[in-house]
Amino acid sequence: MEKPVKEFIRSFQKQDDVEAAEMGDKLIEAIERREPFKNLELKIAPRHGVHWVSYSAVPLGNRENHKGWRGVGRDITAQKELEIQLYRQANYNHFTGLPNRFRFSESINGRIKDGGAGYTGILGIIRLGGLDKIRTNIGNSKNNEVMGQIIRKLTDGAGDNALIGNLDGWDLGIWIDNPDIYLVDRLHQFAKDLKNPLRMDQDYFHISCSIGLAFYPEDANDKKGLFKAADLALNSAGSLLNHRVVRYTKTFGTQIQKRLNIMKEMPQALGDQQFEMYYQPQIRRRTKEIIGAEALIRWKKDDALYVSPVDFIPLSEQSGFIITLGEWILERITRDAMTWPLPLQVAVNISGVQLEDPGRLLRSLKNALKKSGLPPERLVVEITESAVVERYNAVSGFLKNIKSWGVQIALDDFGTGYSSLSYLQNLPLDKLKIDQSFIRNMHRDQKSEEIVHIIILLARTLSLTTMAEGIDKPEQVGILGKLGCDVFQGFLYGKPLAIGDFVGMLNGPSPSQPSVAE
Numbered sequence: 001m002e003k004p005v006k007e008f009i010r011s012f013q014k015q016d017d018v019e020a021a022e023m024g025d026k027l028i029e030a031i032e033r034r035e036p037f038k039n040l041e042l043k044i045a046p047r048h049g050v051h052w053v054s055y056s057a058v059p060l061g062n063r064e065n066h067k068g069w070r071g072v073g074r075d076i077t078a079q080k081e082l083e084i085q086l087y088r089q090a091n092y093n094h095f096t097g098l099p100n101r102f103r104f105s106e107s108i109n110g111r112i113k114d115g116g117a118g119y120t121g122i123l124g125i126i127r128l129g130g131l132d133k134i135r136t137n138i139g140n141s142k143n144n145e146v147m148g149q150i151i152r153k154l155t156d157g158a159g160d161n162a163l164i165g166n167l168d169g170w171d172l173g174i175w176i177d178n179p180d181i182y183l184v185d186r187l188h189q190f191a192k193d194l195k196n197p198l199r200m201d202q203d204y205f206h207i208s209c210s211i212g213l214a215f216y217p218e219d220a221n222d223k224k225g226l227f228k229a230a231d232l233a234l235n236s237a238g239s240l241l242n243h244r245v246v247r248y249t250k251t252f253g254t255q256i257q258k259r260l261n262i263m264k265e266m267p268q269a270l271g272d273q274q275f276e277m278y279y280q281p282q283i284r285r286r287t288k289e290i291i292g293a294e295a296l297i298r299w300k301k302d303d304a305l306y307v308s309p310v311d312f313i314p315l316s317e318q319s320g321f322i323i324t325l326g327e328w329i330l331e332r333i334t335r336d337a338m339t340w341p342l343p344l345q346v347a348v349n350i351s352g353v354q355l356e357d358p359g360r361l362l363r364s365l366k367n368a369l370k371k372s373g374l375p376p377e378r379l380v381v382e383i384t385e386s387a388v389v390e391r392y393n394a395v396s397g398f399l400k401n402i403k404s405w406g407v408q409i410a411l412d413d414f415g416t417g418y419s420s421l422s423y424l425q426n427l428p429l430d431k432l433k434i435d436q437s438f439i440r441n442m443h444r445d446q447k448s449e450e451i452v453h454i455i456i457l458l459a460r461t462l463s464l465t466t467m468a469e470g471i472d473k474p475e476q477v478g479i480l481g482k483l484g485c486d487v488f489q490g491f492l493y494g495k496p497l498a499i500g501d502f503v504g505m506l507n508g509p510s511p512s513q514p515s516v517a518e
């Protein structure tokens, strides 16, 4: 009798389904023991689809004289399907279908445990930028296609054996066991390759990325420690636009603590009036007169200690405090500029994070102008290329708006980022500020001078005013004069000054003006 039961059960099961076979074995075992059993599940695949049945039964007769079974089989397919769905939801990313952080880290755990002595591995956390924009603008399917391309590139570099997961948001996780010595180079190459736009049908997509790495067992010896280390490394990589790959080092912990402290201190510092606006003069080449100033923020923590904006502005962007700080800056600089002689302009730096909520920024600009009474023509808004590239539509709408009021627009740090001609043509710009790095090297590096030359020619065809910043040597003035740059800014003409000193300078003798070779 036993044999037919076994065959009978097997005949309803797919041959290569290991899970179904295990369930079948348990049921067969119970039947062979001739003891009562309860809720034994069986996965069967009759003709259509897969079904699950739960069996409970008691034997009839006794051990010597077995007379059969009395029992029930209950179809539990719906319940099982729900369980599977729940499992998927708990273990896989909804959009990409990749293992989520939980599943991915459990798998790493498994590999470490199975690996034994001598096992090594590298955990990479890859933060991708630009995908959410694709999802909002074009939809999920395109987004998944782009993600598919990225994952293919990643596995090309890391090998088929790599585990890949989709952690929170657009973070990918990668685990490579027993990596060879070239693996990190290949990850660098992967990050670098992503600087080229990905092509999908007729469209091009810009994806930015940074990667944080943690090595097992050197950097941490369990999954929790590895994730923490890779996260710290990732956070120290800075802007995604840099496409950097950073490995964890032990000093990251204290660096992060310092940065967290600064973030926490900023709101209090604003209340304590520790922030001040400084003004750096801008000089027109032809007439040598001051035409305005760039407003630059200073944080005086105590009398001796200044924190550089290069350090705290990015942190205020991360914490979101830049929104409040930015509004304070706008009020302060418009009020200050009202004390200057007409028609001096004040230029203000606007952070990309402020541009994420163009409506709010428009309101605060309008408020500041109204409250101070500064004519819009005397205000210049400086934005960087990267801020434009990351949120093009929102930014171009915002710029058109303020332009219609009469506010002027300058593109800051030009030449370092994308330097895309289409941005230059389509945005309502007035001024182009050539990045300091070219100015700094111009007098000793022919290539920098050529780049500056091209930028100036380009700006001229688009009727933009050219500005050079970071001028601190007379030789630079000579070259810039020859190339026809319109406006000069730099330590040579004046360092950023507190409002009182700046106004004093305006009213006093004119700043030292080196002769300009033209």
Ligand code: C2E
Residues within 6 Å of the ligand: 280, 295, 296, 297, 308, 309, 310, 313, 329, 349, 350, 351, 382, 412, 413, 436, 469, 470, 471, 472, 489, 490, 491, 492, 496
């Ligand atoms: P930026 O807008 O490109 O500002 C120019 C920077 O170059 C300023 O640095 C200025 O002090 C410095 N600089 C000017 N002339 C010279 C020179 O001849 N030699 C050298 N070596 N440097 C010169 P600062 O004030 O440290 O600001 C750095 C960056 O921080 C700014 O770059 C800007 O991106 C940001 N920042 C400063 N103030 C603000 C602000 O009020 N709001 C926002 N959102 N960002 C700000």
Ligand code: MG
Residues within 6 Å of the ligand: 294, 349, 382, 412
């Ligand atoms: Mg600037």
Ligand code: MG
Residues within 6 Å of the ligand: 412, 413, 433, 435, 436, 469
């Ligand atoms: Mg600049």
